[in-house]
Amino acid sequence: CEYLQDLLTPDGCDVVTASVPENALERLRNKENFHILILDLRMPGVNGITLLQKIRAIDKEVAAIILTAYPSLESATDAISLD
Numbered sequence: 001c002e003y004l005q006d007l008l009t010p011d012g013c014d015v016v017t018a019s020v021p022e023n024a025l026e027r028l029r030n031k032e033n034f035h036i037l038i039l040d041l042r043m044p045g046v047n048g049i050t051l052l053q054k055i056r057a058i059d060k061e062v063a064a065i066i067l068t069a070y071p072s073l074e075s076a077t078d079a080i081s082l083d
Contacts, residue, residue, distance in 0.1 A: 004038060021046045028058045041068030041075055049078045 001017035008015050016034070018024035021043055028034070037055065041048040048066040055064065066079050 020044075021051050024051070025054055025058065028055060028062075034062055036063040036065065039064060039066045041066055042070060049075060052079065 001019055005015040005017055016027070016032075018027065024037070039048040039051055043051070048068070052064055052066065055062065066075075068075065
């Protein structure tokens with residue numbers, strides 16, 4: 001989270017981080033407006049695919065990028081099928 005915030009903020013992006021997936025979902029439920037979400041595939045308690053499914057139930061339009069150090073064809077096709 002901190003690395004991406006440090007990387008994107010100097011370029012004029014307003015970056016909000018949530019290290020706990022439930023905090024991110026709560027912000028979306030409270031109708032905070034985000035242009036793009038950057039998710040990790042592996043997070044404590046939930047994976048990025050499951051989190052993206054929950055996000056889509058709240059906001060079908062927000063763009064999402066899932067990053068991972070553990071790529072697989074299965075996770076890629078799962079993520080693409082949610083869009």
